[in-house]
Amino acid sequence: MKNTPVQLHVITRIVAFIILAFSVFLFFAGHNNPGGGFIGGLMTAAALVLLYLSFDLKTIKRVIPFNYSKIIGAGLLIAILTGIVGMLFGFPFLTQFDEYYHIPLLGETHAASALPFDLGIYLVVVGFTLLVILTVAEDDS
Amino acid sequence: MNNLVILPILIPLLMGVILIFFKDSKSVQRTVSVISVGLMIAVSAYLTYMVYTEGIQTTELGDWPAPFGIVLVADLLSSSLVALSSLLALVCLFFAYQTFSAERERNYFHPFFLFLMVGVNGSFLTGDLFNLFVFFEVMLISSFILISMGSKQYQLRESLKYVIINTVSSMFFVAAIAYIYGVTGTLNMADLAVKIGELEQTGVISVIAVLFLFVFGTKSAIFPLYYWLPHSYFAPPAAIAALFGGLLTKVGVYTIMRTYTLIFPHDQTVFQILLIFGGLTMFIGVLGAVSQFDFKRILAVHIVSQVGYMIMGVGIFTPLAIAGTFYFLAHNIIVKSALFLFAGVAEKITGTSHLKQMSGLLKTHPYVGWLFLITALSLAGIPPLSGFFGKFALIIAGFDAGNYFVIAVSLATGVLTLFSMMKIFMTSFWGEVKMPDPQAKDKKVGSLLIPILPLVALTILLGVAAEPFMQFSLELAEQLMDPSEYINSVLNKE
Numbered sequence: 001m002k003n004t005p006v007q008l009h010v011i012t013r014i015v016a017f018i019i020l021a022f023s024v025f026l027f028f029a030g031h032n033n034p035g036g037g038f039i040g041g042l043m044t045a046a047a048l049v050l051l052y053l054s055f056d057l058k059t060i061k062r063v064i065p066f067n068y069s070k071i072i073g074a075g076l077l078i079a080i081l082t083g084i085v086g087m088l089f090g091f092p093f094l095t096q097f098d099e100y101y102h103i104p105l106l107g108e109t110h111a112a113s114a115l116p117f118d119l120g121i122y123l124v125v126v127g128f129t130l131l132v133i134l135t136v137a138e139d140d141s
Numbered sequence: 142m143n144n145l146v147i148l149p150i151l152i153p154l155l156m157g158v159i160l161i162f163f164k165d166s167k168s169v170q171r172t173v174s175v176i177s178v179g180l181m182i183a184v185s186a187y188l189t190y191m192v193y194t195e196g197i198q199t200t201e202l203g204d205w206p207a208p209f210g211i212v213l214v215a216d217l218l219s220s221s222l223v224a225l226s227s228l229l230a231l232v233c234l235f236f237a238y239q240t241f242s243a244e245r246e247r248n249y250f251h252p253f254f255l256f257l258m259v260g261v262n263g264s265f266l267t268g269d270l271f272n273l274f275v276f277f278e279v280m281l282i283s284s285f286i287l288i289s290m291g292s293k294q295y296q297l298r299e300s301l302k303y304v305i306i307n308t309v310s311s312m313f314f315v316a317a318i319a320y321i322y323g324v325t326g327t328l329n330m331a332d333l334a335v336k337i338g339e340l341e342q343t344g345v346i347s348v349i350a351v352l353f354l355f356v357f358g359t360k361s362a363i364f365p366l367y368y369w370l371p372h373s374y375f376a377p378p379a380a381i382a383a384l385f386g387g388l389l390t391k392v393g394v395y396t397i398m399r400t401y402t403l404i405f406p407h408d409q410t411v412f413q414i415l416l417i418f419g420g421l422t423m424f425i426g427v428l429g430a431v432s433q434f435d436f437k438r439i440l441a442v443h444i445v446s447q448v449g450y451m452i453m454g455v456g457i458f459t460p461l462a463i464a465g466t467f468y469f470l471a472h473n474i475i476v477k478s479a480l481f482l483f484a485g486v487a488e489k490i491t492g493t494s495h496l497k498q499m500s501g502l503l504k505t506h507p508y509v510g511w512l513f514l515i516t517a518l519s520l521a522g523i524p525p526l527s528g529f530f531g532k533f534a535l536i537i538a539g540f541d542a543g544n545y546f547v548i549a550v551s552l553a554t555g556v557l558t559l560f561s562m563m564k565i566f567m568t569s570f571w572g573e574v575k576m577p578d579p580q581a582k583d584k585k586v587g588s589l590l591i592p593i594l595p596l597v598a599l600t601i602l603l604g605v606a607a608e609p610f611m612q613f614s615l616e617l618a619e620q621l622m623d624p625s626e627y628i629n630s631v632l633n634k635e
Binding site (some may be wrong): 069072073077084095122 | 144147151154155156159161162164200201202204365
């Protein structure tokens with residue numbers, strides 16, 4: 001490779017991690033504060049797209065060897081199963097439960113069944129965004 | 142509260158998601174699809190029985206109380222339509238197994254087939270306008286994928302039109318929902334019925350009602366908005382065309398029945414508009430069918446004409462007319478899909494769907510010919526078959542209400558329908574054996590006919606045993622004409 005964009009590579013390596021960390025923060029902030037699975041997922045996808053853009057498709061494929069359509073499936077499955085759990089106890093579909101626990105170090109922690117549901121959404125958003133972008137990108141080569 | 146109501150939506154959704162993981166295994170895909178559609182039939186049949194004996198069943202999703210949360214409501218109309226559409230899905234699935242190439246089945250055909258059923262069943266069961274929009278979108282996006290799968294040039298061109306038109310009408314759908322929310326402050330259908338009943342009949346309500354008519358009219362292909370349908374239903378293979386022809390426009394008709402009996406029953410102008418457009422739709426639709434010379438195209442244009450009858454039934458708006466509309470709707474779902482499947486069989490044998498290029502099918506494949514004749518006569522409304530009784534009820538109801546002109550139009554349409562069906566029978570089934578493919582004579586299609594048999598049997602049964610079915614339709618119509626049971630079961634907690 002003749003023109004390796006050194007600055008871009010260096011900055012991407014740092015920035016991608018900051019974005020990823022912030023997306024995880026946003027994901028957990030959701031439910032009571034602004035944030036949640038959708039925004040967190042979009043931001044993770046943005047970090048990954050940045051990686052794909054500055055390095056090339058093949059390199060990143062070796063580093064992140066996931067099948068994104070399976071990730072969409074996994075996300076949907078988690079979200080649906082969260083809804084079904086309530087049904088097993090005689091509540092309507094998608095009923096949510098929450099409880100406050102005191103965990104050492106973390107302090108008062110809010111445990112909500114909306115969290116696994118959000119995780120499902122997170123996975124669907126990441127998988128979908130990357131699948132669409134990569135399909136369009138691969139079409140060219 | 143009854144969790145059974147959500148199962149017809151949940152089963153295909155869960156199974157469809159599971160199938161994403163088994164993309165490459167044909168046998169897993171097939172067994173899981175058949176099992177889930179079979180489960181859907183069992184659940185929806187039981188649900189219909191339950192609604193019939195115990196009254197309307199509801200479930201409040203997420204345990205949020207009714208006007209605020211989303212409710213699913215199963216009354217006689219929605220539960221029986223869910224049962225019918227599940228049955229149809231099974232038939233089309235078995236037909237698809239015998240006609241589809243392995244390539245097509247590998248590309249996520251099964252998950253999207255099941256997601257389409259999620260959308261259809263959800264649209265039937267939901268009791269919330271915005272949720273209805275969401276299920277419409279689920280249904281449409283799956284149908285976009287199913288219709289363009291295969292990527293032939295013609296198919297892509299027609300499916301692009303289909304996508305654009307449906308997206309535009311979805312945009313208007315959201316606008317109409319925003320209007321009605323602005324006026325009433327609620328989107329729960331039962332709550333809307335109460336609130337709009339309390340409001341003075343103002344121009345705004347009429348505008349919203351007409352806007353909804355535009356949206357549902359595009360989906361169900363009524364007169365000025367039907368032009369997309371004949372071409373886009375011609376494009377996909379027979380099994381998918383049968384499912385679309387049998388179900389998708391009928392979902393539009395269902396929403397018209399639901400919204401105009403529940404939310405806008407006070408607006409006389411809208412019913413006048415429905416009558417006029419119903420008449421125009423059936424007549425212009427059948428003229429289109431008479432002028433075509435292609436097996437599948439004739440059937441596709443006929444969908445438009447048949448939708449006209451149903452719109453007319455809603456426009457007449459008496460209990461008998463609504464009962465007739467439902468009877469006709471059920472009959473049409475069965476017969477129209479069966480005819481599309483016959484078109485698929487004929488195409489499989491001869492390799493063409495153009496009427497002028499095939500003839501003499503009756504000599505080489507007599508069973509196909511006679512079974513087709515039964516179904517075609519049923520569509521045209523010849524007595525002992527199901528088509529007759531639906532039209533009969535509609536026409537009597539029209540006479541009682543004094544809508545003579547539209548009745549005359551519908552009778553003329555019936556004659557032309559018979560003519561176009563006979564045109565198919567005479568050109569492609571009668572006459573000398575003449576087919577483009579020289580080996581066509583010896584092709585065995587017995588196994589293709591087996592999935593169609595239940596549909597043919599049902600149309601005969603609906604006709605011969607019309608009495609109990611008509612009784613059921615009348616009860617269903619009573620439930621629709623007097624929405625108080627619906628409203629009470631949604632808004633009052635037990």
